Amino acid sequence: MRVEADQPKCVASGQCVLAAPDVFDQDDDGIVVVLDDHPEESTHDDVREAAAICPAAAIRLADK
Amino acid sequence: MTETVADTAAGLPAYPAPRAAGCPFDPPPVLRTLQTEKPVSRVRIWDGTQPWLITRHEDVRALLNDPRVSADSTREGYPHRSAAMQGSDPAAQTFLTMDDPEHARLRRMVTAPFAIKKVEALRPSVQQIVDDLIDTMLAGPKPVDLVEQFALPVPSLVICELLGVPYEKHDFFQRHTKVIVRRTSTPEEVAAANKALTDYLDELLADKLAHPAGDMLSALATERVATGEMTRHEAARMGTLLLGAGHETTANMIALGTLALLRNPGQLALLRETDDPKAVAGAVEELLRYLNITHSGRRRVALADIEIGGETIRAGEGIIFANDIANRDPDAFPDPDRLDLTRPARRHVAFGYGVHQCLGQPLARVELQVVYSTLYRRIPTLRLATDFDEVRFKHDGIVYGVYELPVTW
Known part of the structure; x- marks a missing residue:
């Protein structure tokens, strides 16, 4: 799984950090930062949930 | 509220619609009918106009994130909540009713303090506030009004x-906020309340500019107003919005949530007995979904023709999102009318969806997690001190809740 975040689209709701804290964080302004763009398989469900609940649809997932 | 002949003649349901007697936690029955039979439907609102109502969870999420849908309340066709909202001064607008790039410019100036880690750092002081208020309640006479003694403070x-903002001013700002969120307030009353609050915040910002402290208004004053990124009036409007949104909504969730839990003792027991922060966090999401206190609909206007649910919404037509019934959509949440604190509820739209989704949601979550995990443990015999039928609900509020909640133990 490859994780990308579109920072200009991010609205700093923080939902991804709550859903998958090992994969997402926020910068000083609350904007999304991807900590691990190829996260371990054990986190994939949480990462999919983060992408699903992102209100700005700013998280993109690819197969590899 | 009774249906008039005109409503029947137009063949369209009136919105907002009344809830069913005896079911104060459930959305109005007509919304369930629409969701089942005509999930994208026209409704009639207070001024006789006929905007579209979106009732399915999937449609709400799709359209609230669609760039062809505008939140700009100055556009023709925008379905205002009331005459007071329609008549409000454009200078009183906040980023809630603006589109990008202006919306994003203003919102990003206030996102920093609401980042998850910064809000998490506030948890001990939220816990202290909650514990102190419970100590005071336990030491005083009973019954108490939980709204006045706990949910609002x-x-x-x-x-x-x-x-x-000095807390000593709470009578002042709570009083004016109540006027703003009451749907029956006249345009003059709302304008006067907004002006009183904005004038006060403006004075406070001037003071912070001269004597900055480590708070958010000081940061706005020194980093945004002093640098010319924002006018003092814009900052004062922003402060008014944050102050109002910061206390009124969470207060309603605390009181209404407590009442819902007292009516569902099995669920209340789950919260009282758990030590697991994840279980508490999950319970908060489910209460947000189930109660959806922002019950008067998100308002938008179409910028282009949009095909959805077998209908065509034309450019310039108003759209209302009934997030309360969307959160009870059986396609998204099985057995949706059951309060089940153990269900996965995180995909609810109680904070809205799209770029306008609630800015303060991380703070609201921490407050509600601390409250729900503390109040019923410290007062395990908490119970209603009046008949359930006597409780007055905020049917006329932009935000739903109870006016007072007499409790004892």
């Missing part, structure tokens, strides 16, 4: 600390 104290 918790978020008011927290947002005052965060913004740097």
Whole structure:
């Protein structure tokens, strides 16, 4: 799984950090930062949930 | 509220619609009918106009994130909540009713304090506030009005600390906020309340500019107003919005949530008995979904023709999102009318969806997690001190809740 975040689209709701804290964080302004763009398989469900609940649809997932 | 002949003649349901007698936690029955039979439907609102109502969870999420849908309340066709909202001064607008790039410019100036780690750092002081208020209640006479003694003070104290507003002013700002969120307030009353609050915040910002402290208003004053990124009036409007949104909504969730839990003792027991922060966090999401206190609909206007649910919404037509019934959509949440604190509920739209989704949601979550995991443990015999039928609900509020909640133990 490859994780990308579109920072200009991010609205700093923080939902991804709550859903998958090992994969997402926020910068000083609350904007999304991807900590691990190829996260371990054990986190994939949480990462999919983060992408699903992102209100700005700013998280993109690819197969590899 | 009774249906008039005109409603029947137009063949369209009136919106907002009344809830069913005896079911104060459930959305109006007509919304369930629409969701089942005509999920994208026209409704009639207060001024006789006929905007579209979106009732399915999937459609709400799709359209609230669609760039062809505008939140700009100055556009023709925008379905205002009331005459007071329609008549409000454009200078009183906040980023809630603006589109990008203006919306994003203003919102990003206030996102920093609401980042998850910064809000998490506030948890000990939220816990202290909650514990102190419970100590005071336990030491005083009973019954008490939980709204006055607890539900309103918790978020008011927290947002005052965060913004740097003196809590001694709480009677003043709570009184004016009540006028703003009451749907029956006249345009003059709302304008006067907005002006009183904005004038006060403006004075406070001037003071922070001269004597900055470590709070959010000081940061706005020194980093945004002093640099010319924002006018003092814009900052004062922003402060008014954060102060109002910061206490009124959470207060309603605390009181209404407590009442819903007292009516569902099995669920209340789950919260009282768990030590697991994840279980508490999950319970908060489910209460947000189930109660959806923002019951008067998100308002938007179409910028282009949009095909959805077998209908065509034309450019310039108003759209209302009934997030309360969307959160009870059986396709998204099985057995949706059951309060089940153990269900996965995180995909609810109680904070809205799209770029306007609630800015303060991380703070609201921490406040509600602390409250729900503390109040019923410290007062395990908490119970209603009046008949359930006597409780007055905020049917006329832009935000739903109870006016007072007499409790004892």
